Amino acid sequence: MAMQLIGPSNGFASHCEKILRSLPQWFGIEESLQEYVADAGRYPTFLAVAHEPVAFITVREHFPSSWEVHCIAVDAGHRGTGVGRALHEHVESWLARQGCKVLQVKTLAPSHPSAEYAQTRGFYERLGYVPLEVFPLLWGPHLPVLQCVKHLGHSSGEAPRST
Numbered sequence: 612m613a614m615q616l617i618g619p620s621n622g623f624a625s626h627c628e629k630i631l632r633s634l635p636q637w638f639g640i641e642e643s644l645q646e647y648v649a650d651a652g653r654y655p656t657f658l659a660v661a662h663e664p665v666a667f668i669t670v671r672e673h674f675p676s677s678w679e680v681h682c683i684a685v686d687a688g689h690r691g692t693g694v695g696r697a698l699h700e701h702v703e704s705w706l707a708r709q710g711c712k713v714l715q716v717k718t719l720a721p722s723h724p725s726a727e728y729a730q731t732r733g734f735y736e737r738l739g740y741v742p743l744e745v746f747p748l749l750w751g752p753h754l755p756v757l758q759c760v761k762h763l764g765h766s767s768g769e770a771p772r773s774t
């Protein structure tokens with residue numbers, strides 16, 4: 612499938628909304644869906660476009676060296692075909708060029724029974740994220756949050772030390 616990876620932009624919100632609405636098992640709460648749509652219009656967002664937009668990632672800068680994947684979603688009909696990895700890797704390269712060294716993502720912790728979010732955690736693990744900490748109450752009661760991190764490698768000119 613020929614795919615274009617475009618962004619960052621804050622002009623993709625309506626495409627993001629369509630993608631989110633294809634995933635009600637993950638984004639079934641209208642209020643939080645609307646927040647993700649609004650955030651796509653506020654924070655740097657990247658889009659994967661095949662014949663139409665099929666995936667997006669919104670990222671947030673906490674510090675120049677520390678960013679967060681705020682939301683990632685692949686249209687339901689295109690999941691499991693490599694789109695998520697391709698878009699994430701594209702964004703990782705962009706972030707590294709901005710000086711990002713550590714990327715984090717927050718998702719539901721394994722103590723939550725959701726089978727869907729178990730798949731999400733599998734994806735993050737496969738992409739090289741490491742679980743860092745669980746925050747039991749960050750998103751409210753009964754929504755334990757797992758924070759995962761990924762090191763984006765050494766910036767140019769900073770070779771790893773050999774001992």
Ligand SMILES: CC(C)(COP(=O)(O)OP(=O)(O)OC[C@H]1O[C@@H](n2cnc3c(N)ncnc32)[C@H](O)[C@@H]1OP(=O)(O)O)[C@@H](O)C(=O)NCCC(=O)NCCS
Pocket residue numbers: 634637681682683684685686689690691692693694695696697718729730731732733734735737738
């Ligand atoms: C999670 C999501 C972004 C992943 O994108 P995707 O296009 O389906 O994933 P890919 O096909 O690119 O898979 C990338 C890798 O993750 C692995 N992977 C995907 N799901 C997995 C799972 N449930 N368990 C283990 N590995 C998994 C794939 O095998 C693949 O491995 P490889 O590239 O080393 O062969 C997508 O499925 C999605 O939108 N899910 C619903 C929404 C969501 O969970 N968003 C994040 C929470 S906000």
